[in-house]
Amino acid sequence: MKTSKAYKIVIVAVLVLIAVYFMFPLFWMVMxxxxxxxxxxxxxxxxxxxxxxxxxxLDAWTAxxxxxxxxxxxxxxxxxxxxxxxxxxxxxxxxxxxxxxxxTALFMILLSTMxxxxxxxxxxxYMEFKLLGWINSLKALIIPAFFGSAYYIFxxxxxxxxxxxxxxxxxxxxxxxxxxxYYKIFVPIMKPALFLVAILNVLTVWNDYLGPLIFxxxxxxxxxxxxxxxxxxxxxxxxxxxMCITTLMIIPPIIxxxxxxxxxxxxxxxxxx
Amino acid sequence: MNRKYTPYLFISPWVxxxxxxxxxxxxxxxxxxxxxxxxxxxxxxxxxxxxxxxxTKDPQFYKSLAITIRFALIFVPLNMVVALILAMxxxxxxxxxxxxxxxxxxxxxxxxxxxxxxxxxxxxSNYGIINYLLSLLGIQGPKWLVDPKWAIFAIIFASAWGVxxxxxxxxxxxxxxxxxxxxxxxxxxxxxxxxxxxxxxxMITPTILFNLITSxxxxxxxxxxxxxxxxxxxxxxxxxxxMYVYNNAFxxxxxxxxxxxxxxxxxxxxxxxxxxFRSSSAxxxxxxxxxxxxxx
Numbered sequence: 001m002k003t004s005k006a007y008k009i010v011i012v013a014v015l016v017l018i019a020v021y022f023m024f025p026l027f028w029m030v031m032x033x034x035x036x037x038x039x040x041x042x043x044x045x046x047x048x049x050x051x052x053x054x055x056x057x058l059d060a061w062t063a064x065x066x067x068x069x070x071x072x073x074x075x076x077x078x079x080x081x082x083x084x085x086x087x088x089x090x091x092x093x094x095x096x097x098x099x100x101x102x103x104t105a106l107f108m109i110l111l112s113t114m115x116x117x118x119x120x121x122x123x124x125x126y127m128e129f130k131l132l133g134w135i136n137s138l139k140a141l142i143i144p145a146f147f148g149s150a151y152y153i154f155x156x157x158x159x160x161x162x163x164x165x166x167x168x169x170x171x172x173x174x175x176x177x178x179x180x181x182y183y184k185i186f187v188p189i190m191k192p193a194l195f196l197v198a199i200l201n202v203l204t205v206w207n208d209y210l211g212p213l214i215f216x217x218x219x220x221x222x223x224x225x226x227x228x229x230x231x232x233x234x235x236x237x238x239x240x241x242x243m244c245i246t247t248l249m250i251i252p253p254i255i256x257x258x259x260x261x262x263x264x265x266x267x268x269x270x271x272x273x
Numbered sequence: 274m275n276r277k278y279t280p281y282l283f284i285s286p287w288v289x290x291x292x293x294x295x296x297x298x299x300x301x302x303x304x305x306x307x308x309x310x311x312x313x314x315x316x317x318x319x320x321x322x323x324x325x326x327x328x329t330k331d332p333q334f335y336k337s338l339a340i341t342i343r344f345a346l347i348f349v350p351l352n353m354v355v356a357l358i359l360a361m362x363x364x365x366x367x368x369x370x371x372x373x374x375x376x377x378x379x380x381x382x383x384x385x386x387x388x389x390x391x392x393x394x395x396x397x398s399n400y401g402i403i404n405y406l407l408s409l410l411g412i413q414g415p416k417w418l419v420d421p422k423w424a425i426f427a428i429i430f431a432s433a434w435g436v437x438x439x440x441x442x443x444x445x446x447x448x449x450x451x452x453x454x455x456x457x458x459x460x461x462x463x464x465x466x467x468x469x470x471x472x473x474x475x476m477i478t479p480t481i482l483f484n485l486i487t488s489x490x491x492x493x494x495x496x497x498x499x500x501x502x503x504x505x506x507x508x509x510x511x512x513x514x515x516m517y518v519y520n521n522a523f524x525x526x527x528x529x530x531x532x533x534x535x536x537x538x539x540x541x542x543x544x545x546x547x548x549x550f551r552s553s554s555a556x557x558x559x560x561x562x563x564x565x566x567x568x569x
Contacts, residue, residue: 011365015373018359022377025391025434028402032394041400087286094283103280110287113295117494117542119518119535123528124298124305147290178279207384209497214523225386229501232390239394246387253382261375265441 026250033057033243040239057248060241068220069227076141076223077205083145084152084201085194091148092156093182097168107157114150118210126214140215141205141223152197155267159193160186196267199260203253224249302532310529323533334534336509337517338541340425344513345492348429352488353481356436360443361469374444381437385497392431393418393502421510424503428511431498439484446480447473478557486546493542514538 032040033056034049061067095107126135134140163186171181187194212226222230228245235241257264281288306323310316327334363374380388395403396417404414415423450473458468474481496515499505505512505520518538522531 008367011362011367015362015370018362019373019376022380022434022437025395026379028395029391043400043405045400045402045405087290091284091287094280098280098283100280106284106288109291113291115490115542115546116295116299117490117535117539119494119496119515120302120532120539121295121298123522123532123535124301125294126522127301127528128293128298144290144294146286147294148287153287178276178283182283203382207382207386209384209386209501225384228384228390229386232501239400242390243394246390250383250387253384254379257379257382258375261378265374265445 029243030247032239033247035240037238037240056240057244060244061248063235063241064227064231065219066224066227066245069222069224072138072221073206073223073225076138077202079142080145080205081198081201083142083147084149084197087146087148088152088156088197089187089190089194090182092153092160093186095153096157096160097186110150110153114154122210122214129215135215136217136221138216138221141208141211145201149201152201155197156190156193159190163189192263193267195260196263199256199264202256206253303536305529306533306536308529310527310532312526312528316529319529323530324537326530327533327537333509333512333517337512337514340510340512341493341495341514344425344428344495345489347425348432348492349485349488351429352433352436352439353484355433356439356484357443359436359440360447361473363440363444364447374441377440378437380434381441383435386501388431388434389498389501392427392434396427396430418503419507421506421508424507424511428495428498428502431502432492432495439488442480442484443477446477450476475558479559482549482553482557486549489545489549490542493538493545 031048034052034054035046035056036049036053039046039049095103095110129135129140132139134143167185167189168181171185176184207225208223209225209229212223213229216222216226219227219230224245228242228249231245232242305316307318307320308316309319309322359377363370363377383391395401398404398416398419401414401417403417407414417423417427454472454476455468458472463471494515495513496519499511499513499516500519503511505516514534518531518534521527521534
């Protein structure tokens with residue numbers, strides 16, 4: 001199909017216009033973060049701050065114990081990712097490379113769990129975790145990740161289904177047991193898919209609000225998302241520190257996405273087909 | 274004979290997790306819905322009492338359900354059309370178009386907390402930049418978060434900002450359509466618009482189905498944005514069902530009643546999903562069937 005020059009110009013113009021809708025809110029957030037309260041509330045609003053106040057960020061960060069929130073968030077993010085990688089790769093390997101009784105039924109159950117609304121399980125989970133002493137502890141967020149998550153298992157299983165059968169045959173002849181085959185042969189092959197799961201999990205956990213909201217109570221246990229939401233409640237009249245923390249919080253996921261977008265786009269598309 | 278058990282050993286983490294964190298809670302929740310169960314005090318069995326109360330004595334139940342369904346009816350089609358248009362745009366053969374793919378997707382990795390803070394600021398009735406920009410065009414912007422008529426649109430705009438995920442799924446589906454189909458159509462004299470409606474759309478119907486179901490389920494459960502952007506207000510105009518359940522459980526401590534609320538939403542979601550699936554045989558077009566020359 002030949003594309004005329006006029007057609008291309010129209011398309012690019014439309015793309016730019018839409019890009020403004022997606023980027024302007026972020027631009028406005030960053031601009032506000034550098035202003036003074038008076039500037040932020042002036043009318044008509046100025047697009048750029050008169051002076052770029054980098055210290056706004058430091059003031060906001062020290063207004064609450066954001067070091068602690070950051071540490072909690074990193075702890076939860078790293079440990080859940082580790083848990084998901086171990087458990088999901090084992091389970092996906094089980095589903096993809098073996099024949100066993102009840103496999104189809106179990107896999108259907110696994111897929112259907114993705115449709116259960118979270119409000120149904122949230123209340124009993126809260127009670128269960130209370131019984132286990134996990135309420136107001138990061139355990140409530142971390143431990144379940146060591147038992148896998150349906151979507152990641154599905155992604156990894158799709159990946160493993162595409163690998164030829166003769167690989168493990170050869171290894172079995174060499175006398176390797178099933179776990180060695182999984183660990184020494186398949187884990188290295190799965191690397192790109194595991195990387196995708198890690199990225200998706202980091203993004204999800206870093207941004208999660210409802211889990212921490214329900215399971216955590218003390219400020220010393222807060223994650224960044226929860227700390228930011230609470231910060232908004234306390235400082236609702238001061239927009240500057242809120243914008244500073246919001247900016248700081250969303251930078252890591254955006255950088256991670258930009259670095260890893262190739263994996264995310266290719267990986268998720270492979271699974272949906 | 275330990276080989277027989279090996280596969281079960283591999284899937285055991287999920288099986289344990291499923292029983293402990295999904296199936297167990299699901300059954301417990303169903304059981305709790307038949308009790309008057311508060312955080313303190315002993316639970317009391319009241320049969321279908323919670324359900325009867327919900328349907329006959331709690332107008333908020335109907336209001337929240339209606340608001341949520343209304344939101345889903347506006348948001349889901351809007352989001353899907355926008356996602357599809359964006360996906361079409363970023364598959365155009367233009368240099369540098371990949372940059373736009375990245376730009377459109379970025380908000381999808383931003384936390385819901387941050388989204389509500391950013392949009393709350395953009396739509397602020399006093400200092401909001403959006404109403405200022407509208408005023409430059411001579412339009413008096415509404416008091417987005419204060420006017421019960423407009424608050425739901427604030428939620429819709431903020432949610433639609435994360436359309437990138439769906440766009441990306443459409444994008445990969447469109448990319449996987451064999452170019453030969455378009456070439457053949459072009460030879461037959463079909464223009465871009467006919468190609469879109471007679472090749473692109475039919476070829477991506479399975480993806481449309483996937484996006485329809487996932488966004489429907491997501492819309493019916495929306496909670497983070499309403500909690501933080503409008504807190505259910507003004508005048509409970511955005512008191513979505515998710516918030517109704519959340520407040521009944523964790524604010525009013527009526528755990529049994531909230532469990533019954535949640536189960537009704539579960540049933541609504543199951544019914545709607547089943548409905549969409551049943552209708553899908555009429556409009557979803559699978560490639561495997563096409564090869565047999567059969568059109569669904």
